[in-house]
Amino acid sequence: xxxxxxxxxxxxxxxxxxxxxxxxxxxxxxxxxxxxxxxxxxxxxxxxxxxxxxxxxxxxxxxxxxxxxxxxxxxxxxxxxxxxxxxxxxxxxxxxxxxxxxxxxxxxxxxxxxxxxxxxxxxxxxxxxxxxxxxxxxxxxxxxxxxxxxxxxxxxxxxxxxxxxxxxxxxxxxxxxxxxxxxxxxxxxxxxxxxxxxxxxxxxxxxxxxxxxxxxxxxxxxxxxxxxxxxxxxxxxxxxxxxxxxxxxxxxxxxxxxxxxxxxxxxxxxxxxxxxxxxxxxxxxxxxxxxxxxxxxxxxxxxxxxxxxxxxxxxxxxxxxxxxxxxxxxxxxxxxxxxxxxxxxxxxxxxxxxxxxxxxxxxxxxxxxxxxxxxxxxxxxxxxxxxxxxxxxxxxxxxxxxxxxxxxxxxxxxxxxxxxxxxxxxxxxxxxxxxxxxxxxxxxxxxxxxxxxxxxxxxxxxxxxxxxxxxxxxxxx
Ligand SMILES: [Zn+2]
Ligand SMILES: [Zn+2]
Numbered sequence: 001x002x003x004x005x006x007x008x009x010x011x012x013x014x015x016x017x018x019x020x021x022x023x024x025x026x027x028x029x030x031x032x033x034x035x036x037x038x039x040x041x042x043x044x045x046x047x048x049x050x051x052x053x054x055x056x057x058x059x060x061x062x063x064x065x066x067x068x069x070x071x072x073x074x075x076x077x078x079x080x081x082x083x084x085x086x087x088x089x090x091x092x093x094x095x096x097x098x099x100x101x102x103x104x105x106x107x108x109x110x111x112x113x114x115x116x117x118x119x120x121x122x123x124x125x126x127x128x129x130x131x132x133x134x135x136x137x138x139x140x141x142x143x144x145x146x147x148x149x150x151x152x153x154x155x156x157x158x159x160x161x162x163x164x165x166x167x168x169x170x171x172x173x174x175x176x177x178x179x180x181x182x183x184x185x186x187x188x189x190x191x192x193x194x195x196x197x198x199x200x201x202x203x204x205x206x207x208x209x210x211x212x213x214x215x216x217x218x219x220x221x222x223x224x225x226x227x228x229x230x231x232x233x234x235x236x237x238x239x240x241x242x243x244x245x246x247x248x249x250x251x252x253x254x255x256x257x258x259x260x261x262x263x264x265x266x267x268x269x270x271x272x273x274x275x276x277x278x279x280x281x282x283x284x285x286x287x288x289x290x291x292x293x294x295x296x297x298x299x300x301x302x303x304x305x306x307x308x309x310x311x312x313x314x315x316x317x318x319x320x321x322x323x324x325x326x327x328x329x330x331x332x333x334x335x336x337x338x339x340x341x342x343x344x345x346x347x348x349x350x351x352x353x354x355x356x357x358x359x360x361x362x363x364x365x366x367x368x369x370x371x372x373x374x375x376x377x378x379x380x381x382x383x384x385x386x387x388x389x390x391x392x393x394x395x396x397x398x399x400x401x402x403x404x405x406x407x408x409x410x411x412x413x414x415x416x417x418x419x420x421x422x423x424x425x426x427x428x429x430x431x432x433x434x435x436x437x438x439x440x441x442x443x444x445x446x447x448x449x450x451x452x453x454x455x456x457x458x459x460x461x462x463x464x465x466x467x468x469x470x471x472x473x474x475x476x477x
Pocket of ligand 2 (some may be wrong): 145170
């Protein structure tokens, strides 16, 4: 077995490259499918580090890969870099201070996500070069996680199918293996078209698209009673017509998100929503067109890979935080209220709950600097992720590493603020070490990959049902 210390040392040696990259992506904070500067920066670093880069993956200009090595096994490491709108925030501040009013920010920590994943790919490349490992490592630049499920578009083209395993991580407030499954989702835009008219003088000549949209929402409201457990429907108004109430509104647009336990169930539920949209148009003598925006498959967990990640999470050195860092974290934590203990999925398990209570002093420590116990689970979680689509094409596992203060709200200015501090940098290093350690184990031990493949084949016997049709194109923004 290889000495993991070599991997850890190499990642520490490369830390400035990773920090600089992460900071640049934080500075750019580009929205889904508009990550042009971010992708260019990654490609620059990958080329400088000696990876073979494939740009414009699947015809998506901000998707790319960087590979090194030859032959099997082929281990993929997933990276993301897109930001969120409305979350501009000064770094390192414990006050809410936007840098640009209404600007974008890294509220999901994808600047850290990509850098940690790249650090792991760089360490594996170094070991292949040194002759300590055999095989291929591929870093995937996956755009548009927040806005349009970029990995689904890559999965539709079969990008991840050639891999022996895919590994990923996400910034978080616990060091914890992600286990269980997520919902499948489908996002669709419904556009209603009517006829404008003076609302008082000749409403009889008008046909209100806004009425149609409202009736659609009412129809879906009545549908909710007749849905299966684990299904959910969310919606927003993308266009409610004009601002003047004395006009019969000629246009209206709704965006619907439909979730189900599997892609098949989400598709079946979406059909019922489509029918309601048609019914609303019929009732109002308007017309409706629909366009799918994106979709994600449910997640197939792989307990063999999760165990490998867990062993590496336990083996890697946890960060040591300075007094100043802990004080900053405590001040940031005081800006939000949380009653949730970490590890929501496993909190049912009283043994784990007791462990967490003790470690966090009832959820009050600012940084959860310990490893959460791991128990393999098939628990369903109602959210969705485009890592799900990868998990239908190759054995896949992921974890979270601490980059945020405990209980920090997701997609928050607090997560943007901490994203350029040493606390976040330490999370990058930990994530890179765990991913690289796990990738090295998989490359060294074919039996592990065989077991992971057996579990994967059994869990995916019905095959990947891509949640997006061939006609669906990635939406920017
Ligand atoms: Zn997010
Ligand atoms: Zn995210």
